[in-house]
Amino acid sequence: MLKKTSKIALIFLATLTIFSCKTVQQANLKEIKPFVGIWNDTTNPGSKIVFKSDGSFYNLAKEGGVQIVTHSGTFKILSNNMYVLNISDARADATYDLKGRQYANYYTLSNDQKTMKVSGVVDGRNGRNPLKWASDLVKVNTLD
Incomplete structure (x- = not known):
């Protein structure tokens, strides 16, 4: 029993x-979930960041009227104000050293989760100075 x-x-x-x-x-x-979607980079017109629900991301830039992927990889939220990008692919002619690098960045998401401020530092390539950057993002529905 x-x-x-x-x-x-x-x-x-x-x-x-x-x-x-x-x-x-x-x-x-x-x-x-708050990151997932398409974000227009209003600080750099023509640029977009796409965060996907599988934890991947890619950045787009408009050049000559065509959108191209500048870099891509995976992302993870570390805290309520920090996330990390693992960049697995980047343009060969990039000014900054992105491919194969991991960068911790900061973010502030608005209460309605429709705007976000992001910032960080990336290493320069071939002895160039690092770039301290900041962008204002607005969530949109399409890539156009």
Whole structure:
């Protein structure tokens, strides 16, 4: 009897644990949800940042009337004012050293989550000085 009761209690506890635990992906999605979407960079007209729900991102710039991807990779929220970019790909002719780098940046998200201020520092390439940057972003619905 005790053995049967213990077995039932163990099965109940295991089931409860499985259904109450969030997967890493679910927890991460809740954390990054305010970032997810298309953001116009109003500080740099023609530039956009796209943060996707899978934790990836890419930056776009308009050159000669065409939007090109300048760099891309993954992102993660570190705290309520800091996020990190892991840049896996960047333009070969980039002025700043992006590809293969990880950069911690700061953000301030508006209460309505429709605007965001972001800032950080990136390393210069080939002995150039680093760039301290800041941008104002506005959430939009399309890439046009």
